[in-house]
Amino acid sequence: AQTVTQSQPEMSVQEAETVTLSCTYDTSESDYYLFWYKQPPSRQMILVIRQEAYKQQNATENRFSVNFQKAAKSFSLKISDSQLGDAAMYFCAYRSATYHSNYQLIWGAGTKLIIKP
């Protein structure tokens, strides 16, 4: 069974600085997707960034980028130029690309990101 681990329950960063959130996962599959979701105090689940396992290039979305290391099964999120609005829980999630799993998401425990003004 697949597992996702986020070893940092909480991280803090000074506004405008860069922060990296860690995520590791375990799977025997070769084709899958990885996601970072942001959950602000409103508790809505917002997709931040997506990475397809077959792509070697790291995904980027504006100030958000990932460091995807497939062999190490590592998927970290880097937030550049941190803003107060980035304060939230961040969840790493895994999804198989094959039908048998019904595409359900496997979630990490989350990292609470605090932005210091």
Place this chain on the structure above:
Amino acid sequence: EPEVTQTPSHQVTQMGQEVILRCVPISNHLYFYWYRQILGQKVEFLVSFYNNEISEKSEIFDDQFSVERPDGSNFTLKIRSTKLEDSAMYFCAGQGLTEAFFGQGTRLTVV
């Protein structure tokens, strides 16, 4: 841009009462899911739904839970006799080509 809509946003119910949580998924999605997040804990998969039937369910999804899509649009999660430990955020999601699209969640409080 199409979105997943959940109602109500917050529901308070007495222990033992039945609750129905509603979701209107994006119309061209085929797979639908309910997830649960107890406060301060990780998100947990409850059930997936495809072609008008359950395709997979977790251990959490016991006989107290049921899902249906009665009219082809609304997707509901029913909890027959709520317990205090059912208090959580419940998220509905639909599967797009690559990522899941989430509703804003329903906060269920059982008192």
